[in-house]
Every structure is written in C-alpha cells, then in structure tokens.
Amino acid sequence: MKVTLDELQAFATVVDSGSITAAAQQLDLTVSATSRSLARLEDKLQTTLLRRTTRRLELTEEGRSFLQSARAIIESVDSAEEQMLARREQPSGRLRIDAASPFMLHVIVPLVGGYRARFPQVELELNSNEGIIDLLERRTDVAFRIGRLKDSTLHSRLIGHSRLRVLASPAYIEAHGQPRTVKELDRHALLGFNQPESLNVWPLTAADGEPYRIAPAVCAASGETLRQLALDGAGIVCLSDFMTAQDRESGRLVQVLARQTQDVRQPIHAVYYRNTALSSRIVSFVDYLVDTLGGRGTARPAATWLEC
Incomplete structure (x- = not known):
C-alpha cells in the first residue's frame, strides 16, 4: 500500500x-x-x-x-x-490548432495578432487539413469543424453558423450570362468538391423537388481553391459566408439565384477529445475567438458572416 x-x-x-x-x-x-x-x-x-x-x-x-x-x-x-x-x-505553452484551410485563412489567421498580444506566452501551431483528422494521432489540442458533427468521442463548443450561397464573379456572368432558374445551372461551369460528396448538394431545389446535386466541371479538395477559381471567372460555386463575405462586400463575387436559395447555415464547432483536460490554452483561444467574432472583443469588428 x-x-x-x-x-x-x-x-x-x-x-x-x-x-x-x-x-x-x-x-x-x-x-x-x-x-x-x-x-x-x-x-x-x-x-x-x-x-x-x-x-x-x-x-x-x-x-x-x-x-x-x-x-x-x-x-x-x-x-x-x-x-x-x-x-x-496566464495560459502558456504550445497550442496545436487544426482547421480546414479556408477557415484557417479567413477566420483564425486574422485573429492571431490580437490573441498573441493578449496571451504572449502561448505558442501557436496552426495546421490545415481539408478532411477530418484524428486529434490524438495528429497531437492536436483543438480543431474547428464546419458542418454536422458525427464523432461522439468529442467534446464540442458551438462557435456559430455560416450561411451557404451560390456565387459567381461579375466577369463570369458577363461572359456566360446570369442563370435565372435552377435548371439553367446545368448549362454553366459548376465548381465543386471532390470529397465529401455531400458538399456538392447546393441549397437549391431541382426540378424533381429533390435537393440540387451538381456534377462539377472542376472539382477540388479545398474550398479556398474553389474560391480562387470563382474569383478568376472559372465558374459558379457554392461556398460559406465566412470565406466569401468580403468578396461579396467588394463586389468581386455576386450571389446567383438569391430568391431560389434556401437559408442553409453550417454549424461551426470547436472540438477536442472527451478525455483531454480542457487546458487554459484551449479555453483562452476559443473564448477569444467567440468574443471577437461576436463583437465583444476589441481586436477587430464583429464578423459579418457569423450567425449565433
């Protein structure tokens, strides 16, 4: 004993x-x-x-x-x-964060400076993976996931929701015309994901009453790649507001079929394993992200894409 x-x-x-x-x-x-x-x-x-x-x-x-x-x-x-x-x-030590590259680039990266100014003893390690990773295998402290969660071994905290919209560049519309109905999309170059297939179901209703599933003319693993293709006039795309809000505000992308588009909002969660102690590093970063994006922080204005 x-x-x-x-x-x-x-x-x-x-x-x-x-x-x-x-x-x-x-x-x-x-x-x-x-x-x-x-x-x-x-x-x-x-x-x-x-x-x-x-x-x-x-x-x-x-x-x-x-x-x-x-x-x-x-x-x-x-x-x-x-x-x-x-x-x-005063949180300190290394904090390993994982997110899909669009969320990393458009949401997390702009907040790093403000977070580091407030918590200088935390060392950030930022990793991007387009698919779902094993947090333990990749030694990840917290990941941000977009869409419905399936993994029951995870703790999660809802960050907010981001709306899906069908978009195209003014140059593409000028060259190929503005589609007026969902059926007319079949004659256009549509940009989609190579996986998962569920991301190629757009918030539109097909002629048969079913959700509109596209057959991509060009597909990619990353939403950021599709965004760049759309900006370059390569076709019509369906992306989340968190990565396209500034493009729409500046006019670089315009919404297509706005009246026919259903109000579909993707949930965004911070996730970590149930058997992982919720360290002050994780708490400090997630709290900072929620407070800042929600307009309660001082690092930047409230996010125009976030719906709580």
Missing part, C-alpha cells in the same frame, strides 16, 4: 505543531483521524517515526530522515499546484 499525500501532510504538521491535537486543528480534522493517519503511515513504512510520551512527541532517527523527504514531496506538490494556478491565470 502506497503512502498518500494526506498522510505525509499529517506527519509534517504533527512535527511542526508539536502535538496531534494542534495538528488536527490546523488540518481541520478530528484528533482521532489525525492519529489514524499517522499510524497508517508508520504501518506502511514499517517503522516508528515518532516516540509518544505523556508530555511530548519526539522524532526517531528514521522519522528525522523521512521528514526531509516528506517535506520535499509536499513542497513539490505545492509548487506544481501554484504553477497550474499561474498557467490558468
């Missing part, structure tokens, strides 16, 4: 206070509980640490030697607790 920290604390307090009664008062325990704790410790060590007389307690030679080790252990634990408290108040 192993020695416990409570037993070490009881032993050291008895020595420091000079009696079991005084030690019990300091530890907020009963005298009998303190006495039993000391007896268990001696039994585990199979030695006598204190000689008890009617007037005083006296350390044995073994007790004097063990007291030094006990104090070192107690001080080490106290120091570790103080360090953890300090880290909670």
Whole structure:
C-alpha cells in the first residue's frame, strides 16, 4: 500500500505543531483521524517515526530522515499546484490548432495578432487539413469543424453558423450570362468538391423537388481553391459566408439565384477529445475567438458572416 499525500501532510504538521491535537486543528480534522493517519503511515513504512510520551512527541532517527523527504514531496506538490494556478491565470505553452484551410485563412489567421498580444506566452501551431483528422494521432489540442458533427468521442463548443450561397464573379456572368432558374445551372461551369460528396448538394431545389446535386466541371479538395477559381471567372460555386463575405462586400463575387436559395447555415464547432483536460490554452483561444467574432472583443469588428 502506497503512502498518500494526506498522510505525509499529517506527519509534517504533527512535527511542526508539536502535538496531534494542534495538528488536527490546523488540518481541520478530528484528533482521532489525525492519529489514524499517522499510524497508517508508520504501518506502511514499517517503522516508528515518532516516540509518544505523556508530555511530548519526539522524532526517531528514521522519522528525522523521512521528514526531509516528506517535506520535499509536499513542497513539490505545492509548487506544481501554484504553477497550474499561474498557467490558468496566464495560459502558456504550445497550442496545436487544426482547421480546414479556408477557415484557417479567413477566420483564425486574422485573429492571431490580437490573441498573441493578449496571451504572449502561448505558442501557436496552426495546421490545415481539408478532411477530418484524428486529434490524438495528429497531437492536436483543438480543431474547428464546419458542418454536422458525427464523432461522439468529442467534446464540442458551438462557435456559430455560416450561411451557404451560390456565387459567381461579375466577369463570369458577363461572359456566360446570369442563370435565372435552377435548371439553367446545368448549362454553366459548376465548381465543386471532390470529397465529401455531400458538399456538392447546393441549397437549391431541382426540378424533381429533390435537393440540387451538381456534377462539377472542376472539382477540388479545398474550398479556398474553389474560391480562387470563382474569383478568376472559372465558374459558379457554392461556398460559406465566412470565406466569401468580403468578396461579396467588394463586389468581386455576386450571389446567383438569391430568391431560389434556401437559408442553409453550417454549424461551426470547436472540438477536442472527451478525455483531454480542457487546458487554459484551449479555453483562452476559443473564448477569444467567440468574443471577437461576436463583437465583444476589441481586436477587430464583429464578423459579418457569423450567425449565433
């Protein structure tokens, strides 16, 4: 049976206070509980640490030697607790973040400067993967995922929602015309994803009443690649507001079939494993992102694409 920290604390307090009664008062325990704790410790060590007389307690030679080790252990634990408290108040260490490249570029990267100014002791490691990764395998602390969550092993925090829109550049529309109906899209160059296939279902209704599923003329793994293709006039695309809000505000992309487009909003979650302690680093970054995008932070204006 192993020695416990409570037993070490009881032993050291008895020595420091000079009696079991005084030690019990300091530890907020009963005298009998303190006495039993000391007896268990001696039994585990199979030695006598204190000689008890009617007037005083006296350390044995073994007790004097063990007291030094006990104090070192107690001080080490106290120091570790103080360090953890300090880290909670001022997060530090490496924080590994994963997100699809569009979310990384358009949402996270613009917030890095403000976050680092507030939490300079946190070292950020930013990684982009277009598909779903294993957080443990990739040693990732927190990931941001867009769309419905399927992994039940994850804890999650909803960041907000971002609307899907069908878009094209003015140059493409000038060259190929503005589609007036969903059916007319079949005559246009449509830009889509190579995976997952669900991303090629647009928020439109086909002639048969089913959701409109495109057959891409050009497909890519990354939404950022599709955005650049659309900006270059390569075709019509369906993307989320978080990556195209500024393009629409500047007129570089315009919405197509606005009246026919259903109001579909993708949920965005911060995720981490259930068996992972929620460190102050994770909390500080997610809180900063939510506060800033929601308009409660001071690093930048509220996001024009975010729907809570």
